[in-house]
Amino acid sequence: xxxxxxxxxxxxxxxxxxxxxVAIIADLFYSDKDSGKTALWVxxxxxxxQIAIYIQDSEIVTTLFMGNLAFDPFASFFKTLIVLATIxxxxxxxxxxxxxxxRTGEYYSLMAIMVFGMFLMASAIDLxxxxxxxxxxxxxxxxxxxxxxxxxxxxEAALKYVIYGAFSTGIMLFGMSIIFGLAGSTKFFAIQxxxxxxxxxxxxxxxxxxxxxLAGFGYKISAVPFHFWTPDVYEGAxxxxxxxxxxxxxxxxxxxxxxxxxxxFGDSGAFIDPSxxxxxxxxxxxxxxxxxxxxxxxxxxxxxxxxxxxxxxAYSSIAHAGYMLMAIPTLSSQGVxxxxxxxxxxxxxxxxxxxxxxxxxxxxxxxSFDDFKGLGWKMPIVGIxxxxxxxxxxxxxxxxxxxxxxxxxxxxxxxGPQMYWLAVVGAINSVISLYYYFRVVKVMFLEGEPxxxxxxxxxxxxxILFALAIPTVFFGIYWAPxxxxxxxxxxxxIKVI
Amino acid sequence: xxxxxxxxIVLLTIGGAAVVVLNKNLVYSAIALLFTFFGMAGLYVFLxxxxxxxxxxMIYVGGILVLIIFGVMLTNRITSVNISHSSVQRGIGAVVVxxxxxxxxxxxxxxxxxxxxxxEPVQTVGKIGYLLMMDYLxxxxxxxxxxxxxxxxxxMLSRKSN
Numbered sequence: 001x002x003x004x005x006x007x008x009x010x011x012x013x014x015x016x017x018x019x020x021x022v023a024i025i026a027d028l029f030y031s032d033k034d035s036g037k038t039a040l041w042v043x044x045x046x047x048x049x050q051i052a053i054y055i056q057d058s059e060i061v062t063t064l065f066m067g068n069l070a071f072d073p074f075a076s077f078f079k080t081l082i083v084l085a086t087i088x089x090x091x092x093x094x095x096x097x098x099x100x101x102x103r104t105g106e107y108y109s110l111m112a113i114m115v116f117g118m119f120l121m122a123s124a125i126d127l128x129x130x131x132x133x134x135x136x137x138x139x140x141x142x143x144x145x146x147x148x149x150x151x152x153x154x155x156e157a158a159l160k161y162v163i164y165g166a167f168s169t170g171i172m173l174f175g176m177s178i179i180f181g182l183a184g185s186t187k188f189f190a191i192q193x194x195x196x197x198x199x200x201x202x203x204x205x206x207x208x209x210x211x212x213x214l215a216g217f218g219y220k221i222s223a224v225p226f227h228f229w230t231p232d233v234y235e236g237a238x239x240x241x242x243x244x245x246x247x248x249x250x251x252x253x254x255x256x257x258x259x260x261x262x263x264x265f266g267d268s269g270a271f272i273d274p275s276x277x278x279x280x281x282x283x284x285x286x287x288x289x290x291x292x293x294x295x296x297x298x299x300x301x302x303x304x305x306x307x308x309x310x311x312x313x314a315y316s317s318i319a320h321a322g323y324m325l326m327a328i329p330t331l332s333s334q335g336v337x338x339x340x341x342x343x344x345x346x347x348x349x350x351x352x353x354x355x356x357x358x359x360x361x362x363x364x365x366x367x368s369f370d371d372f373k374g375l376g377w378k379m380p381i382v383g384i385x386x387x388x389x390x391x392x393x394x395x396x397x398x399x400x401x402x403x404x405x406x407x408x409x410x411x412x413x414x415x416g417p418q419m420y421w422l423a424v425v426g427a428i429n430s431v432i433s434l435y436y437y438f439r440v441v442k443v444m445f446l447e448g449e450p451x452x453x454x455x456x457x458x459x460x461x462x463x464i465l466f467a468l469a470i471p472t473v474f475f476g477i478y479w480a481p482x483x484x485x486x487x488x489x490x491x492x493x494i495k496v497i
Numbered sequence: 498x499x500x501x502x503x504x505x506i507v508l509l510t511i512g513g514a515a516v517v518v519l520n521k522n523l524v525y526s527a528i529a530l531l532f533t534f535f536g537m538a539g540l541y542v543f544l545x546x547x548x549x550x551x552x553x554x555m556i557y558v559g560g561i562l563v564l565i566i567f568g569v570m571l572t573n574r575i576t577s578v579n580i581s582h583s584s585v586q587r588g589i590g591a592v593v594v595x596x597x598x599x600x601x602x603x604x605x606x607x608x609x610x611x612x613x614x615x616x617e618p619v620q621t622v623g624k625i626g627y628l629l630m631m632d633y634l635x636x637x638x639x640x641x642x643x644x645x646x647x648x649x650x651x652x653m654l655s656r657k658s659n
Contacts, residue, residue, distance in 0.1 A: 116642060133639070139643065
């Protein structure tokens with residue numbers, strides 16, 4: 001579709017752009033103290049954008065802007081997920097003590113720009129477009145990670161993030177340039193077509209390019225061995241941003257991996273026909289399987305040794321990326337389905353766990369396990385809710401985390417005996433994770449002195465807590481609405497040849 | 498003649514880059530970067546990318562390099578402190594680098610790259626302009642948001658109070 005026609009399918013992004021500008025201009029009129037009110041503009045814009053996404057005709061599947069973007073239910077799914085995560089994180093940020101005394105106008109406008117970048121990532125089908133989208137998300141993440149300027153750890157987080165980010169982007173661009181040299185085009189579908197006609201001797205270059213590009217994508221979802229930035233950035237960044245980084249960019253990172261590998265190496269239709277993948281000798285499914293095993297094992301083993309709950313959650317988020325990666329080598333639409341379902345469940349439980357850490361810190365506590373001693377007695381509601389999130393992150397029924405993991409394992413086992421080993425490794429890892437998630441519960445309820453006074457959180461905090469905890473339990477019992485939504489969204493744009 | 502010029506430019510680019518990495522003095526490194534950037538512009542000329550070569554000189558040499566040198570000069574006690582770091586674990590590093598280099602060289606020589614038929618050198622400005630306004634209009638517009646984010650971030654980080 002040409003540029004002008006595309007505009008009528010582009011309302012969510014247009015609304016978002018206007019929101020960004022309005023938020024920046026509105027911020028000019030606020031004093032330093034009132035600057036946080038910018039959040040209201042951003043919230044309003046996000047809700048409008050979400051309405052625009054919702055009323056878009058889901059029957060139409062096409063490309064926009066001369067083949068730069070895909071317009072399909074798959075992209076809409078991820079856009080909705082991003083908007084949901086951003087709205088929740090904006091509410092969480094209001095309750096964070098770390099941001100007190102900082103001018104937060106830019107904080108929220110930058111977040112809106114990041115949402116725009118992630119929208120593009122979810123729908124890009126052109127290498128240049130994809131690179132620009134990843135860059136927008138990365139640059140905003142760098143700034144937000146270093147938002148606490150007076151805090152040395154925050155400075156360190158931003159700097160480390162920039163250096164690793166630049167390095168992995170450079171490697172990814174080199175891979176993209178190799179692909180351009182082979183295919184002569186930056187469009188995914190033109191590359192796919194060129195790949196079919198490639199001579200055998202080009203396989204080596206193609207494999208190398210795939211590995212290089214995977215370095216860039218792996219960095220976004222913090223897969224091992226591209227994870228080195230994760231713990232330090234997650235620890236140094238303001239905690240709401242840590243929560244955000246562990247959910248939203250990770251989700252679109254998976255969207256990019258699914259779309260890219262699906263299109264360039266396959267039939268582009270959510271892995272409808274796995275037999276098609278035999279045309280290439282590249283063992284990329286095996287490569288991704290090994291990557292997923294290393295990612296979850298390392299994430300879990302290092303999470304065991306942490307004394308800071310924030311850092312523990314950082315490593316656990318690496319492990320969760322590993323679980324989700326497990327479903328990609330299955331090359332089946334069930335695998336993609338499982339990842340999308342898992343991402344929805346993961347959103348609630350992970351944001352919830354981080355919100356409890358933020359709340360405890362704002363109440364004069366800290367982030368280490370010692371600071372959580374006796375929390376279950378001092379703040380019973382917070383303690384119980386945190387237990388729910390920990391259960392869910394481990395994957396114990398009847399929580400959302402269990403359903404997510406169940407679908408992932410089911411998709412892996414369905415492939416056949418050659419993939420059983422992957423499911424076994426995943427199961428062993430789940431057991432390891434049980435130890436450190438339950439350490440939090442143990443510390444909260446079995447250690448420390450039972451306190452005399454009971455602290456009940458304020459109504460807004462309770463509202464956020466329950467907004468995150470109720471879905472975590474509810475979707476563990478009745479997940480049909482999510483399952484429906486995911487299966488409706490499982491349509492990717494396919495080029496009509 | 499053209500071959501000689503080409504290899505001179507390659508030498509300039511790689512030699513400059515080597516000095517940037519190996520020299521411990523930050524000012525020298527910044528100056529050496531100038532040669533690398535110029536060499537890159539020369540390589541673009543050999544690829545008949547006249548516009549790209551001009552942009553390379555204007556933006557990298559004229560803009561970014563001057564900024565880097567300003568940054569170096571304005572930093573406190575720059576001459577007394579060796580900010581540029583020498584690398585650790587040179588042995589392992591050398592092995593890894595040589596390994597990757599040989600893999601890349603093998604890859605480049607064994608790959609049937611897409612060949613474009615040689616044509617008379619023509620001005621590329623018009624073609625680039627057309628692509629930016631037609632096929633790549635959206636990336637072109639989106640780049641403005643990227644710049645806006647970078648600008649806001651720079652202002653936020655360099656502002657005195659919070």
